[in-house]
Amino acid sequence: MTATPALVPAMAPVTRSAASMAEDVVLDVEDLSVSFVSPQGIVPAAREVSFEVRRGETLAMVGESGSGKSVTSLAILRLTPPAPQCRIEGRVRLRAGDRRVHDLLALPEARMRELRGSAAAMVFQEPMTSLNPVHKIGDQIAEAVRFHSALSKRGALDRAAELLDLVGIPDVRRRMSSYPHQLSGGMRQRVMIAIALSCEPVLLIADEPTTALDVTIQAQILELLHDLQQRTQMALLFITHNLGVVAEIADRVIVMYAGRVVEEAAVLPLFKRPLMPYTQGLLRSVPRLDLAGRRCDELAAIPGNVPDPLALPPGCSFAPRCAHRVPELCDARVPLLEGAGAEHFVRCARWASLAEGAPP
Amino acid sequence: MKQPEALLEVRDLHKWFPLRRRLLSRAREVVKAVDGVSFDVRRGEVLSLVGESGSGKSTVGRSVLRLTVPTAGTIRFAGTDITHFSRRQMRPFRQRMQLVFQDPYASLNPRMTVEGILAAPLEIHGRAASRSDRRDKIEEALRLVGLLPQHAARYPHEFSGGQRQRIGIARALMTGPELLIADEPVSALDVSIQAQVVNLLVELKRRLGLTILFVAHDLAVVGHISDRIAVMYLGRLVELAETRELFGNPRHPYTEALLSAAPIPDPTFKRERIVLAGDIPSPVNPPSGCSFRTRCPYALPACGEARPPLREVAPGHFKACIRDDLRLRAPG
Numbered sequence: 271m272t273a274t275p276a277l278v279p280a281m282a283p284v285t286r287s288a289a290s291m292a293e294d295v296v297l298d299v300e301d302l303s304v305s306f307v308s309p310q311g312i313v314p315a316a317r318e319v320s321f322e323v324r325r326g327e328t329l330a331m332v333g334e335s336g337s338g339k340s341v342t343s344l345a346i347l348r349l350t351p352p353a354p355q356c357r358i359e360g361r362v363r364l365r366a367g368d369r370r371v372h373d374l375l376a377l378p379e380a381r382m383r384e385l386r387g388s389a390a391a392m393v394f395q396e397p398m399t400s401l402n403p404v405h406k407i408g409d410q411i412a413e414a415v416r417f418h419s420a421l422s423k424r425g426a427l428d429r430a431a432e433l434l435d436l437v438g439i440p441d442v443r444r445r446m447s448s449y450p451h452q453l454s455g456g457m458r459q460r461v462m463i464a465i466a467l468s469c470e471p472v473l474l475i476a477d478e479p480t481t482a483l484d485v486t487i488q489a490q491i492l493e494l495l496h497d498l499q500q501r502t503q504m505a506l507l508f509i510t511h512n513l514g515v516v517a518e519i520a521d522r523v524i525v526m527y528a529g530r531v532v533e534e535a536a537v538l539p540l541f542k543r544p545l546m547p548y549t550q551g552l553l554r555s556v557p558r559l560d561l562a563g564r565r566c567d568e569l570a571a572i573p574g575n576v577p578d579p580l581a582l583p584p585g586c587s588f589a590p591r592c593a594h595r596v597p598e599l600c601d602a603r604v605p606l607l608e609g610a611g612a613e614h615f616v617r618c619a620r621w622a623s624l625a626e627g628a629p630p
Numbered sequence: 631m632k633q634p635e636a637l638l639e640v641r642d643l644h645k646w647f648p649l650r651r652r653l654l655s656r657a658r659e660v661v662k663a664v665d666g667v668s669f670d671v672r673r674g675e676v677l678s679l680v681g682e683s684g685s686g687k688s689t690v691g692r693s694v695l696r697l698t699v700p701t702a703g704t705i706r707f708a709g710t711d712i713t714h715f716s717r718r719q720m721r722p723f724r725q726r727m728q729l730v731f732q733d734p735y736a737s738l739n740p741r742m743t744v745e746g747i748l749a750a751p752l753e754i755h756g757r758a759a760s761r762s763d764r765r766d767k768i769e770e771a772l773r774l775v776g777l778l779p780q781h782a783a784r785y786p787h788e789f790s791g792g793q794r795q796r797i798g799i800a801r802a803l804m805t806g807p808e809l810l811i812a813d814e815p816v817s818a819l820d821v822s823i824q825a826q827v828v829n830l831l832v833e834l835k836r837r838l839g840l841t842i843l844f845v846a847h848d849l850a851v852v853g854h855i856s857d858r859i860a861v862m863y864l865g866r867l868v869e870l871a872e873t874r875e876l877f878g879n880p881r882h883p884y885t886e887a888l889l890s891a892a893p894i895p896d897p898t899f900k901r902e903r904i905v906l907a908g909d910i911p912s913p914v915n916p917p918s919g920c921s922f923r924t925r926c927p928y929a930l931p932a933c934g935e936a937r938p939p940l941r942e943v944a945p946g947h948f949k950a951c952i953r954d955d956l957r958l959r960a961p962g
């Protein structure tokens with residue numbers, strides 16, 4: 271399963287700032303902004319988003335509906351609608367399997383298409399929309415395999431069967447000739463993962479891959495992704511709004527709010543000592559299964575709603591809902607994403623004084 | 631001490647949906663969506679139905695509301711058998727039991743103002759004596775769900791998802807119901823908004839003495855809101871107990887697996903997870919005997935022989951499993 275020579279880049283890879291990209295960094299996103307032109311005005315869907323994902327690492331991206339998670343991940347792989355409807359700024363670099371660094375937003379479309387699938391792959395929430403309803407599962411996977419390899423039709427089908435086995439589909443031979451509608455939601459998601467893995471990507475982006483599934487099936491898929499990652503050392507960008515899932519799979523976490531990263535930290539400090547009032551509120555608002563029945567009467571809900579992207583507050587986007595807001599500090603300008611200890615970043619004008627008052 | 635009175639009594643409820651007859655096949659296949667379910671909902675309690683997709687939770691809710699005709703079994707509301715009531719006979723009961731939908735977007739008419747939406751149930755049931763009476767009732771319902779009187783003039787699209795769900799709850803409260811059936815009322819909402827709506831339901835229960843049949847698949851939410859929980863699998867109840875008892879001392883292997891699969895938002899929380907193999911079988915051909923046996927880690931040959939009845943294994947704790955020798959694990 272290696273790429274054909276014809277698919278290996280003919281041009282020199284972009285090396286300009288490859289030096290600043292640490293060896294183990296697979297994806298480096300810098301100041302990525304995505305905006306949409308709509309009849310009501312410009313929707314700033316993602317703003318100055320920066321993060322890295324390393325080899326063998328799982329970075330979870332959490333945030334409420336509309337916070338810009340999907341848009342960010344689609345922009346990374348250049349799957350957003352074309353200009354002028356959608357504008358992308360910033361830089362996205364990917365270190366492919368051959369260790370070359372590619373500047374994704376600057377690549378010609380044909381090169382980008384080769385990298386999508388061969389170096390970076392994506393799994394979406396609703397697998398039914400990404401599978402072709404009139405083709406057999408086996409053929410669809412084989413087609414994906416052949417797109418990036420020199421295997422014969424027969425060889426690709428064998429590889430498809432291997433992949434289905436790898437993702438834990440029972441009775442592979444029979445399933446190869448099933449159509450998508452004949453599979454359960456969990457099995458369809460396994461097929462999507464098999465397709466995504468067909469060319470051994472260095473980066474897998476999974477956008478809410480378990481949200482539509484039942485908990486017992488979700489547990490199977492999370493275990494599968496974890497096993498595959500252990501084996502292949504791929505970098506995983508996992509998008510979810512479920513904090514329980516984050517706690518379970520993430521090494522590091524970025525929290526999005528109204529299009530911006532508002533906190534970034536390793537999973538343990540993020541849950542044990544969150545610094546951004548929004549992260550704190552989010553963690554307090556989820557009921558905990560292990561405390562059920564010993565309930566305190568009220569969940570600590572965050573008051574109010576997510577701001578309208580067309581009418582964002584001038585300063586901190588969370589200010590209208592924040593109990594710690596001080597107008598002079600919070601409303602003047604958008605707070606910077608500041609370093610708050612080892613690999614911990616927070617976007618809050620008051621984080622330092624709030625942390626002082628908090629118990630360690 | 632007297633047992634609290636049951637507002638709703640469901641006995642041996644069946645709801646089978648016929649499938650289209652297959653060519654050359656004489657047998658008519660049916661989906662056994664609900665296949666012999668019995669439970670009570672006591673006045674003033676929140677009883678939750680949990681279970682995975684397709685287990686029959688919504689069908690139980692719809693049968694109770696008589697939005698669908700049960701295939702067999704009985705439903706008694708406040709002591710009256712309503713199982714075979716006609717539309718006209720159901721009318722006085724409709725006001726006393728109301729539904730809150732899952733989807734706050736689809737369930738409100740986009741061309742009506744909030745006032746129009748809230749007035750409709752009053753008109754259907756002829757409960758608005760005068761215009762000022764109507765206005766008072768609408769304002770009271772809005773206040774109860776945490777909205778303002780001036781919201782009455784606005785349209786659904788002017789509200790966020792959480793606010794629309796509040797409007798849906800306000801609409802359900804207009805006729806002064808005793809029983810609220812809430813089918814996944816927070817599933818479509820963001821985490822921080824879910825908490826607002828869950829708090830609202832708990833508060834309404836306390837302030838109005840509402841009885842709630844809560845249908846959901848998120849165990850953590852269910853654990854927070856419920857007095858008792860009934861777990862469904864493939865159209866049957868497999869376990870029923872008080873919340874604390876069910877979570878602290880699960881007696882059915884499926885409940886144990888569900889609790890074990892639910893992710894806990896604490897990275898220091900370590901446990902050995904039970905990952906069930908395989909998918910939920912089809913409700914057209916459920917396995918013989920115990921329908922969980924194809925995925926049960928503790929299954930014995932005897933489990934395929936007869937359908938295990940739901941029996942009381944400790945005071946108020948029911949389960950449908952033949953094995954009493956298991957030591958099952960609880961989270962926490």
Ligand SMILES: Nc1ncnc2c1ncn2[C@@H]1O[C@H](COP(=O)(O)OP(=O)(O)OP(=O)(O)O)[C@@H](O)[C@H]1O
Nearest residue numbers: 306313315334335336337338339340341342351579
């Ligand atoms: N094609 C588009 N045209 C215009 N606006 C868009 C488009 N796609 C997304 N948006 C807007 O961009 C913002 C971010 O959307 P995005 O889909 O990234 O949110 P998300 O965090 O993935 O939310 P969810 O949890 O609901 O999936 C939203 O305000 C959304 O309405």
Ligand SMILES: Nc1ncnc2c1ncn2[C@@H]1O[C@H](COP(=O)(O)OP(=O)(O)OP(=O)(O)O)[C@@H](O)[C@H]1O
Nearest residue numbers: 647661663682683684685686687688689690847913
């Ligand atoms: N009108 C219908 N005709 C045929 N089959 C139906 C009908 N309504 C429900 N079913 C089937 O009955 C079973 C139970 O469905 P139901 O909607 O009650 O499940 P549920 O537990 O509410 O699931 P979910 O969590 O997905 O809402 C499913 O297999 C479903 O496909």
Ligand code: SF4
Nearest residue numbers: 586589592600618619
């Ligand atoms: S900047 Fe101000 S309003 Fe924003 S989160 Fe910090 S304290 Fe709250």
Ligand code: SF4
Nearest residue numbers: 920923926933951952
């Ligand atoms: S009856 Fe048997 S198969 Fe069913 S839950 Fe009990 S042990 Fe498992």
Ligand SMILES: [Mg+2]
Nearest residue numbers: 339340341477
């Ligand atoms: Mg999304």
Ligand SMILES: [Mg+2]
Nearest residue numbers: 687688689813
């Ligand atoms: Mg349902």
